[in-house]
Amino acid sequence: GSASGGMAEFIPTLSRCGIVAGADALFMEIHENPAEALSDGPNAMALSKLRDQLQILCELRQVIKKVEIKLS
DSSP states (O other): OOOOOOOGGGHHHHHHHHHHTTOSOOOOOEESOGGGOSSOGGGOEEHHHHHHHHHHHHHHHHHHHHHHHHHO
């Protein structure tokens, strides 16, 4: 097919959950214009949103590290 049944609106929530759960890596589909992507557009986050999303994830990871240090 030309696309899977992905729901890009869940990328922020699920990626944050991954960080909180201790993931060391994340996979996110990114496209300049998901509506025009030849494949998997419904799965893709717009490139324009990536910087903010990565900033949030990095900040969240720092908080998690601080909590882990206090608990150990």
